[in-house]
Amino acid sequence: MEACSRQLWTLKALLQSFGESTGLRVNHAKSMIVPINTPESKLSLLANTFNCEVGKLPFTYLGLPLSLTKPKVIDFTPIVNRCERRLAATSTFLSQAGRLEITNSVLSALPTFCMSTFLLQQSVIEQIDKFRKICLWRGSDVNAKQRPKAAWTMVCRSKEEGGLGVINIRTQNEALLLKHLHKFFNKVDLPWVALIWESYYSSGALPGSSKKGSFWWRDILKLLPKFKGMARVKINSGTSCLLWDDLWGSDVLASKFPELLSFAKKKTYAFHPCTLPESTA
């Protein structure tokens, strides 16, 4: 809301009357005011009005770091620390199989919630992997010296593929994020999907060449080739599909008719005819 004490008073009054009538009172000491482009002098006044603390971005909202920019590595330390704490609770006396189970079902699962929203940085993944390796091969003692028995890449294959079924965090992260692209392309009835279609692709252009949008959407778009690699379109309105590059028939047109494509005026066409150029004939 706007940084204006009049509005703040109104909000406070609203919360007050809500608390009075329902008995569900707001604990102002647990509340936080987060400024965006607000001068310092005004801020302290507002905070005093509302009787709450002044917070700053990024802060934790629903268990995830909330910020205007991409969360930095340091913002993910709570997740890494959680893995480390869990490690200390892991008994040294477990067998190899027991430690494998702990790694698979506890340590690998901890970052899942975060990974279904953010594309984790490589260094965050490395730190989590470090603790998973310790858990699998060394028991709970971080400093104990015991070499891993098998290479991590070998361990990280699924059991059918001849590994130990430990998930590869990077791949899992991508698989989880592809779900957002699934929702986007199928135009699932969600506010964010409508928002992104409206604000970035209302002109009929489709995601592909240009990378625009918030840090989050740009991260998701990095996975576009991987998504297109496993998706096949059934054309209805043709508004979300590229003529040359997407798989809608038996083959991707670009590889089926390369000769013809070399004569095309534009290499990326959306399928829908209203985005086709005016007739030059």
Place this chain on the structure above:
Amino acid sequence: MPFIHAHSQNPLHSLFTLPLSVQAHTQLLLLHQELIEITLNEEPDVWAYIWNAETFSVNKAYKQLSGFSHPHPAFKWIWKSACQNKHKVFFWLVLKDRISTRELLRRKNMNLEDYNCVLCNSRMEETLMHLLLQCPFATQCWAWINVQVPNDLEAFQVLQSFRNQLSVSFFMEIIILMCWVIWKARNDLIFRQINPLILNSKEDFRREIGVFSLFLFFVS
């Protein structure tokens, strides 16, 4: 409405720099053929997946992203078997040749006084193949359950041969537990100075398989 009609005011060839080459023209006609079959409507497009489903599955996507390598089916046999997990992980390490035999320790540059097999006097280096198959102690153990150890075969071929010889549905459990028992006899000798006796190993095997048959009993 059919796709071609939908943009009849800009015909298909207007997308291209004219004139086309002969080959490109043939492809243009083919493209025309494909497009004419498509009817556009107001519904949003449906993005389905190459695993033949319209619903997205993170699990399937994960498998797709990590690729398929088609390893030997023995890796599936391990996890399908009814052994305890510790036996399964042990046998996985065996199949990958990652059990800390003395030969492996030498490969990892660990200094030992002696790299030879402790279960026999043949002065053979303790490799995995020697310890679990060729060592007289191991051969005796296998012979006890009527399995002949074939000579000069690669690990997976040996496994296949054992499977044929045992010809029971729970062949994998038997193989895993026998390897476990032999490995245990070796460790008992090295770390607890207990002499390896076929008799003891037989007893171990009976006990382990007993636990397992109890499990089978409850499952069936």
